[in-house]
Amino acid sequence: MNVVKLISASDTRAVNRLLTRDEGMDPTLARRVAAIVADVRRGGDRALLAYARKFDALSGGIEISREEIDAGARLAPASVRKALRVAARNIAAVAKAQVPRGGRVQVAPGVTIEQRVSALGSVGCYVPGGRYPLPSSLLMTAIPARVAGVQDIIACCPRPEPVVLAAAREAGVTRLFRMGGAHAIAALAYGTATVPRVDKIVGPGNAYVATAKALVARDCAIDFYAGPSEIVVVSTQGNPEWIAADLLAQAEHDIDARAILLTSSKRLATQVHRALAAQAPPDGPAREALRRRGGIVLTRNARESIALANRVAPEHLVVDDEATAREMNTAGAIFVGAYTAQAAGDYATGSNHVLPTNGAARFRGGLSAADFVRVSSVQTLSRAGLQRLAPSIIALANAEGLRAHAASISIRLGKQKSSS
Numbered sequence: 001m002n003v004v005k006l007i008s009a010s011d012t013r014a015v016n017r018l019l020t021r022d023e024g025m026d027p028t029l030a031r032r033v034a035a036i037v038a039d040v041r042r043g044g045d046r047a048l049l050a051y052a053r054k055f056d057a058l059s060g061g062i063e064i065s066r067e068e069i070d071a072g073a074r075l076a077p078a079s080v081r082k083a084l085r086v087a088a089r090n091i092a093a094v095a096k097a098q099v100p101r102g103g104r105v106q107v108a109p110g111v112t113i114e115q116r117v118s119a120l121g122s123v124g125c126y127v128p129g130g131r132y133p134l135p136s137s138l139l140m141t142a143i144p145a146r147v148a149g150v151q152d153i154i155a156c157c158p159r160p161e162p163v164v165l166a167a168a169r170e171a172g173v174t175r176l177f178r179m180g181g182a183h184a185i186a187a188l189a190y191g192t193a194t195v196p197r198v199d200k201i202v203g204p205g206n207a208y209v210a211t212a213k214a215l216v217a218r219d220c221a222i223d224f225y226a227g228p229s230e231i232v233v234v235s236t237q238g239n240p241e242w243i244a245a246d247l248l249a250q251a252e253h254d255i256d257a258r259a260i261l262l263t264s265s266k267r268l269a270t271q272v273h274r275a276l277a278a279q280a281p282p283d284g285p286a287r288e289a290l291r292r293r294g295g296i297v298l299t300r301n302a303r304e305s306i307a308l309a310n311r312v313a314p315e316h317l318v319v320d321d322e323a324t325a326r327e328m329n330t331a332g333a334i335f336v337g338a339y340t341a342q343a344a345g346d347y348a349t350g351s352n353h354v355l356p357t358n359g360a361a362r363f364r365g366g367l368s369a370a371d372f373v374r375v376s377s378v379q380t381l382s383r384a385g386l387q388r389l390a391p392s393i394i395a396l397a398n399a400e401g402l403r404a405h406a407a408s409i410s411i412r413l414g415k416q417k418s419s420s
Helices: 012-019 027-043 045-055 066-073 078-096 135-148 162-171 181-190 207-216 240-251 266-279 285-293 302-312 322-326 342-347 383-399 403-410
Strands: 005-008 103-108 111-119 122-126 152-156 175-177 200-202 230-234 258-263 295-298 316-319 333-336 373-381
Touching (some): 005 266, 027 045, 078 135, 103 383, 122 135, 181 200, 230 240, 230 302, 240 258, 240 266, 240 285, 240 316, 240 342, 258 285
Parallel strands (some): 152 175, 230 316, 316 333
């Protein structure tokens, strides 16, 4: 039984259906989320606790103490704790190279511009609590924030298992709360008596979380609107069994995940098609995701494969070689070569796995330490410096009809008129 569509690139309609995500925000879901967010914003802890009990099965306190974190972390398997340390070390190493550097430029005598870099005061890291615990998501959000210099790192997870508690300790989380969904996002964005308001919210989540993040973005910064996972493989000579395994690895996240192979090799397309049928588990989300949103596109040539991949701007992109990677300019993360498994980046290479989806890789990359700092411009002019620039400033201000702008320059230089 076929688990994935095999499509010719000449079938434009089928290719468009596969590559285009045309779903908008569900209006019914948006209304539900808006009501939850408004309720928590108005009602604070009362509303937050009511939703946490209803949706998260909260039975005790909403905050997890440092003692509870430490005790719970010790229950995680030793092998997992060791793996968390390895991953944390690599994530921190990559993050250190991502922090923007400050600097000073003298654009003219008496005119100095400084780029000043300062860490955000606090961030909220959302950790999903679905079918399986996701300690890696906590590492990927909290460690870059810590490296960037953020003092208060607030994490939340509706059902924090011991492996998540171990990750919280490894990542240097300041406070941890048992809460999830839209109500957790609202609490982080607006604050309650118990949960502090944060400057930015980061991390993946379900449709309720993503919709809530989009809603509060007017009042609290977010990383980006995250949709279902995506992988695109561009290959002509890859190992068909390995390619099938990579496609399934992403497809197992969610029935709405998208897994696509673009190849100009008919032989490879056929082999991967067979491998997917053999490897796909009989139940679970992977098979359904491949049936709904998976596909193998047989292109006319390698250049067409590259063009289609750039059009998708996928979250994860796997390619055969560096030459192909250099032609790809729209992807959240690119994995080059047969041994660069996408799953390696999910856990241990140090590159961040919180990545843009739904084509957002056209205009931004994945989460990084740079997302946790603000870059400010500090300008210093002497009287001589202002006098040197005054003719240009006044001319431009007058050209735009902003006479008060021009006057603010003239008055400093003892001139009576705001014209040059």
